[in-house]
Amino acid sequence: MTWRPADRRRTARTTARRTAPHRAPHPRTGWAITGTGSYLPSRRVPSSDLARSMGLDPGWIEDRTGIRGRHVAAEEEAASDLAAAAGRRALERAGLTPADLGLIVLGTSTPDELGPATACRVQALLGAAGAAAFDVAAACTGFLFGLQAAVGWLATQRGAAPYALVIGVEVYSRFLDPGDRATAALFGDGAAAAVVGPVTGPYGIGPVTLGSDGTRAGDVLIPAGGSRAPAGPGTLSALGHTIHMDARAVRDFIARIFPRLVADASDAAGIKPADLALVVPHQPNPRLVASLAAEAGLEPAQLAIAGRDVGNIGAASLPYALDTAVRTRGIRPGELVLLAGFGAGLTWAHTLITWPPP
Template structure:
């Protein structure tokens, strides 16, 4: 059985850091209020002229370096983003050109904060179907460009960044002990559009618009849907919560992350938490968290990882990976 095995990962965060205290000078909020409700202490903000493709390319190159894979070895790039450089073409093609990859295919996937899980599933399917053998999966966002900086309910929550992983086809035994991606579960519910969206677009208003969110409703759906999808993906792989070594969640809110960890019976030390340093970076948050725990040595070969996230759409999903 062919498995998609993660060879390595990379991350990039813009140099500019904005603390809660700095935001408190611009909108009616405070460091205490933000930390108490979200766990966020700071966020990185892309510089003028620094685009999603630039962040994605830097994270991608670091993932390639960590994997010992050359851009010329790639035959697929899947880029998860809700903040592309342009309406078209796909931002992934800009990354393809910047890396010097001249064969295969490159395209974007738009599932907002669940985008990395969706993109991982797409790349995994293409590898298992023989369409690709070496793939780069990236999550990259410049959410600072779609924030209303006068809306204290949203502008304090998000940041910019990028993370990436390199996948390679390897022969497995077809058991849960195989290295690589073991299972996915994906869902969406378009009826919940109005609780998290951007009020603009080329077809509707011809302008980009700003992010709009009903925080309490999003929180409620996140708690219920995350519990269900985690159970579903574990069942697909024939595993239980006791088998999980690390929870690598979408970094939206510390309370949601803590709640998911408790439901799985995982101690806080087995949950990767980076929301305090990065805030919510949408599709970039899971690979950024993953890279953090890999680079500091917490995640080791053979560990079972549960990746999960939910975002606008609503769209949500989970993946099980044997490192």
């Protein structure tokens, strides 16, 4: 073997590293969720009332989905109003003000308008003048796609406030066909948010793994109102501005993807599903998701199921369940919390959080 000068330099550096006096490692700085909040419109529609309006037995919806009721936005409430209310609560619990924000990321399928970004409306409502703001269109996985965007921004941004607000919000009630059991029985309105900021030590948000399958985009969508099918008399009469869903295809997707997300996240972290203190899934059908616990290697008590009282609130579903768990169950420092999302697109994502101290 021929030794070159570069080889000798590398050998010298390696020897120096091995023999250098021991120094205490610098504490690791990462990014963590430091506050959560949610908002539901005041009007609540019980599933029994909705079932009767559809000519069904009063227990039909709850028996099949586990959903007891959902909330419906008032006529004057838009997605930005719900999102701003949830954001204020998350900031309050994080001990921050809107002036502390450097970024607002909002996930939604039901924006105020096709443009501009609804996140800009939220920025104005909050008075977060120093924050950049944009939307993420990843349907029910939007919160986790937004979380990845926020973490990436925080890790590379220089000079801006080191806090981001990630929000999921939907006003699905404006996009439903009341006669379509497959959708009207499931969807509701609501918003939830999380503040992301710096944390020191072995805590924080792990890698956010994202996935998509655009060949299945037609499984659930609002087909009209965009550039492919602009609004017109034909799209209105065909109810093209309401949610269309292949219920069987979506159900099969959920049954496959949720156990896979739990397995993939656990394998990547070198742990077992039993080691997870809490698993927070998207829950379009709470009964279905809860029924998958055993297949995913989980006990029912490990699942944070909050959709029974709100239905499917899309991009807000997962952060709403997380906020509910924080407020009711509590999450101790060092506990492992898995967030697992999936939705239209098709899209899916997961991240493992080592929960930080308060």
